[in-house]
Amino acid sequence: DAGITQSPRHKVTETGTPVTLRCHQTENHRYMYWYRQDPGHGLRLIHYSYGVKDTDKGEVSDGYSVSRSKTEDFLLTLESATSSQTSVYFCATRSLADTDTQYFGPGTRLTVL
């Protein structure tokens, strides 16, 4: 799993509250990604980062922002959580040397009531 941890692993929150999910990696991988997984949709890319302070949007970025101030940390923020953001969130990394394989974290299950 390339030393990827996600925190928290489970979270229940209320509509309208801000939420921040953290992804931490110990492999010094350059690329980092946030996906969400919903039944029937597989994994969909929210945001990605190709270096410190370099981020860009994925297919389902509305309502999400990210920050990467250090190589090892990639934060995903829901500015004002909505019930449609109830999902399982996965962080992934990819190294510059081996750009073919993505390594995934264990996931964060977020429930927005």
Add this chain to the structure above:
Amino acid sequence: SQQGEEDPQALSIQEGENATMNCSYKTSINNLQWYRQNSGRGLVHLILIRSNEREKHSGRLRVTLDTSKKSSSLLITASRAADTASYFCATDPFDTGRRALTFGSGTRLQVQP
């Protein structure tokens, strides 16, 4: 919609039988990858096939790629109960610089002991 679409959505077989899953995609690719996800866990990389390859083997896994039909298949031979998981194909698109994979919605494989 997802770049990759797996077929079937669910598959139930007996231990010792072979399992075949198919994936179709829409755009040109650098490579196609297959991942496994055990219940409640992150995705694990299984095998990668490049766009100039037609077949690849890894242990009990056999992957084929037909770029003219934009399709791939994953064959698991002599299945075991431990192979029970969801399997996802993921494409590495040719024309993006973000190096993010695009995932299909997955095939749920149940291997009965």
